[in-house]
Amino acid sequence: MTSQDDLFHPVVELPEPTRRARYDRLVGLDDMKLLLRKETALLADPRRLRSWAAEHHGGDIAALTLFADRAPLFVFAGDVGSGKSALAESFGCDLADWLDLPVYLYRLKLATRGSGLVGEMTSLIGDAFSHMHTAGKRVSGPKGARAVQILVVDEADALVQSREAQQMHHEDRAGVDAFLAGIDGLAGAGLPVVVVLCTNRVGALDPAVMRRAAATFTFTRPGNEQRHAVLAQALDGLDIQPETIRKAVELTGPTKDRPGYTFSDLTQRLVPAAVLRAFPDRPVTDEDLLALAEELEPTPIFTEKR
Ligand SMILES: Nc1ncnc2c1ncn2[C@@H]1O[C@H](COP(=O)(O)OP(=O)(O)O)[C@@H](O)[C@H]1O
Ligand SMILES: [Mg+2]
Known part of the structure; x- marks a missing residue:
């Protein structure tokens, strides 16, 4: 199994002042920030939705199961220089404050994409997701999450390009499949783990990846x-x-x-x-x-x- 240092950049505990300031400096993204906070809070701690339903609708509602089945994946798509990385790597500060829990930011090292040996990509992605699983289990318990983990997969274009793309090598297809398997493994596991995938080329994203996303956020040039x-x-x-x-x-x-x-x-x-x-x-x-x-x-x- 690949070691944590080979899979991820150093893990950052949030909130943290530099990233907090970066989050605050991002303008024009208020709707996105709010939605992201709610979506991740519910994924990380579904009990909040249940107590909300109890308080405002007098008990369980059908929509609760819809939320329970969602994969913990958000896609950030849009033009370069539009704040995808900046938001992905800083929104955990807001989440941490809002949930009053520590948030751990994991950033996948896609540069470790290796020498192109068949199977290498698959095992890297697979190992990264097992890591997130294990770490997620460590911080979840009967009384809910004690921390939240965010996995950011930045510049993910090559990783999750459409499997149909002609020019794609076998290795890259394996990457998509491993990613999908990882996401599916997290869906329904009830762990406080959220995956954010950033890409400049939403058109080339594998449809199976897009389908799984709990939400896709589109970033545009500033007005x-x-x-x-x-x-x-x-x-x-x-x-x-x-x-x-x-x-x-x-x-x-x-x-x-x-x-x-x-x-x-x-x-x-x-x-x-x-x-x-x-x-x-x-x-x-x-x-x-x-x-x-x-x-x-x-x-x-x-x-x-x-
Ligand atoms: N919404 C925004 N408000 C203020 N500055 C922004 C915003 N989006 C991007 N920036 C600036 O542009 C820089 C690059 O953004 P980045 O997140 O790396 O873009 P992307 O990942 O979408 O290519 C940020 O560090 C920040 O200085
Ligand atoms: Mg970026």
Whole structure:
């Protein structure tokens, strides 16, 4: 059996201040955040749904069994730089506060995808899920969960691409099957384990994977209000005029020739570029920001064909 260090990046216990701050900085995702909190809380501790039904509907309701059968899988899909990884790796902070339980964040090392030996992929995925099973059992008991584990499978495109995809090697198909088996093993096991799968290419995701997901969250490029919120937050303290921020919001929106900026185009390219232009001799000016917003090309839309 593969050791934990070979399967996962170091496990992180949440809540934790850095990730908490990252979660709070994610704008425009409030609906998603709320739904994610409820969905994971119910998967992690189904007794909450039962006591809610008892309180508000006077006892068990048919819908309870529907929830019991769901696979603990969420799919985060959408454009690059739209906050999938950031949310996947930080929402546990909110969950931990809400449930008043520790949350352990496991991130699968897909880079360990190995030398392509037949069976290697299968056993890696299989081992990862057995690990989650064992860890999940350790923290569940008759009085409910004592902790929640989140497994994040990021950049999962190659892993769970459609089994029908022509170009796919045998090894990759084995990965999909192992993943499905892992999810099915967790479904109905009643363990406080939740799997989040992030992908840029929802179109290529195996239909069997999509079918199992308790929910699919679609991430998009920021609209005007969201770009405004992100820019205002990222430029805080730089003495940029409100009018300049409004102009930058316009400049970074979609035009007929190109899409609008992604979230990360704003936070990881535009604002840092403005700072680097001024550093080390002078302050950042409104002019820096506007010149760069004219100049920088947003990340192209991720296409299915590559
Ligand atoms: N909704 C958002 N609000 C604020 N910043 C965001 C948002 N989404 C993404 N970002 C910024 O973009 C960076 C990259 O996002 P990331 O989660 O890695 O994108 P993805 O995984 O979807 O490609 C984040 O670290 C953050 O700085
Ligand atoms: Mg990502």
